[in-house]
Amino acid sequence: MGRVDRSLIAGLPLFAGIAPEGLDRILAGARSTRYAKDSAIFEQEEEAHAFFLLLDGHIRVVRSTPEGQQVIVRYISAGEIFGIASALGRTTYPATAFAVVDCVALSWPTSMWSELSAQFPSFGANTYKTVGTRLQDTHTRVVEMATEQVEQRVAHALLRLLEQTGKKTDEGILIDFPISRQDIAEMTGTTLHTVSRLLSAWEDKGLIRSGRQKVTVVDPHKLMLVANGRSERS
Amino acid sequence: MGRVDRSLIAGLPLFAGIAPEGLDRILAGARSTRYAKDSAIFEQEEEAHAFFLLLDGHIRVVRSTPEGQQVIVRYISAGEIFGIASALGRTTYPATAFAVVDCVALSWPTSMWSELSAQFPSFGANTYKTVGTRLQDTHTRVVEMATEQVEQRVAHALLRLLEQTGKKTDEGILIDFPISRQDIAEMTGTTLHTVSRLLSAWEDKGLIRSGRQKVTVVDPHKLMLVANGRSERS
DNA sequence: GTGCATCTTTGCGCCTTCGCAACGACATCG
């Protein structure tokens, strides 16, 4: 918990078009919290007491089945809002949010949502736009799961992570947070075994380099061919 | 195209808490259109010129892959809004909407969205709540596709259709619009062959009765057991 | 009433993917 300087959030598209005084007023209602790696920011089914803006780090949003299987709904990067169930008329969080690395996030009490979105229409509009984008992304994922083979789905998932958090290194583009085979499996609806086999095969072909909780894409273009099924079967 | 009487929409939750004069003003900007069975209300990639409210009938929202495969995103029933891409900051429709039966829908030009939602906050709020619900529903679907076998997915899909449009008959609960094996396959990410086999097996067990483009659920409770995987393998 | 288009059923072989199991590698911590 602590003060937040306006400059930390002034550049975010989320707050585009809001005057400095407005930002200060928005921030006045927020509190900043640090979350240790692997801790939960909120949990599925829990009362939705707040919504969040990630300032630093990476969040993994996970939905669990009654049988205890987990599915990764999405990753959140710095600058994105999350836990906005409250903004959408829900009273409980539909998923659990884990800090993938040490994170810092702002939070506002749910009760402030209507107030903020009314007072700063562009903030509301930007948020809804984000929700709309996520709905489309999720539909895309449904389509992928319905029509593609595992190999394509995993390739697509990696490419999406690259887009979101790719970081250039001298070997290629690195996914900028620890991610295991199991994690990738939970994003794509397969098993860690199958993911491991795929990554091994791709590494042999020189598409990627990977290690413990680490994936670097060496040849994004070829990976894209795989994702589109234009790659000959091995 | 034509006039719409206020009474047609006054009872909808979407317009709850809006005065009669407000409704009239909302309707003044709308136009009513009839769509013949199997016609498209709008098409994927098309400019999002309007958003819609279904007054009567059933709509199938379909997303196509570049390879021409189709996935049913959802069914829309009377009273629901659809084509609200515009409300979410998109400029094109992300999917195609087909009239499953003869339909009647109201439409408003996209440009009216901001005006209406500003003037009638509860209308805006209800719409966003709907979007939130759909996002959750879609996530649920992702989880199902990631963790369940085809049999469970198909059972879940049928149960969802029952919930949405089930109509009691003397044989059981009927899905109230024509739906083919192919349609069910496109909802669940499988093939019409597999769906046909499943329905046949369920019919033998007395769970359902089905015919050409028609499914009646005789024993919803047992179907729920199948959906939850609590049914012994055949 | 007859013909045609569409939808449905069902058999069979194959292939992708899973499940299980065992082993190997790497990092961390005391």
Place this chain on the structure above:
DNA sequence: CGATGTCGTTGCGAAGGCGCAAAGATGCAC
């Protein structure tokens, strides 16, 4: 620096579900 736990790899067998193909049903149009 060695022990321990977590994560990754890989082999093998099983099977769920797909693809293809052909035949059977049903409703609609003329």
